[in-house]
C-alpha cells in the first residue's frame with residue numbers, strides 16, 4: 739500500500755479515503771490491462787480477490803461448504819504459496835498475469851507458474867459463475883454462440899464433453915480465437931491466458947476439489963448443474979466485447 743501518499747497528520751477517515759482511492763485507481767488500471775472487469779489483481783503481494791457473491795449463493799448446485807474449502811483453502815493456498823515463492827525476486831513486483839506469462843513453459847519456474855496460474859484461473863472461475871445463470875444465453879451472445887457451434891445444444895455438448903473428458907485435474911474453457919468461439923480444455927494449472935490470440939470467456943474447474951464434497955465422483959452431474967444453472971453469460975459477453983476492442 740502506498741504509504742507515501744498519506745501524511746501522518748491526515749485523519750483516519752481521510753487516510754482511509756486516500757488509501758481506498760489509491761487502491762481503486764490501481765484496481766482500475768489492473769482491470770483495464772487484463773480486460774476482465776471483475777478481475778482485479780495488481781503486483782505483489784498478491785491478494786486473494788473477494789468472491790463476487792456470498793458463499794451460499796450458488797446453492798443448491800454448489801454448496802457453501804464446497805466454496806468454503808475451494809476458495810478459503812485452495813485458492814487462498816495458491817496466493818500464500820505464490821507470495822512465498824516470489825518474495826525477494828524480480829517477480830515480486832510483477833502483476834499476476836505477467837507472472838503467469840513470464841513463467842509459462844519454464845520448467846525451472848514450474849511452482850511459480852502453477853500457483854500464479856491457479857490464482858488467475860480460480861478468480862476467472864468465480865466470475866464465470868453466478869446465481870440463476872446458465873442455460874441458453876440471450877441476445878447477441880446467443881447468435882455468436884450459434885454461429886460458432888451451430889446451436890446452443892451443440893455448444894453445451896462440446897463444453898460438457900471437454901469438461902468430462904479432461905483426464906485428471908484441469909479446466910474446460912469457452913474462448914474466442916480467430917473470430918470464432920471455441921471450447922478447449924487444459925490440464926492442471928494450464929491456462930489459455932498464455933496463448934497468443936486466444937481470449938478466455940468462461941471456465942469450468944474440473945479439479946476434484948471443485949465438486950467432490952457435493953457430487954463425490956459424479957463429475958458429470960456437477961458439469962451439468964453448472965452449465966444449466968450457473969454460467970455467467972454477462973461475464974462472457976463482457977470478455978468478448980473487450981477482446982473485440984483490443
Ligand code: FE2
Pocket residue numbers: 808812860943945947948
Ligand atoms: Fe479449483
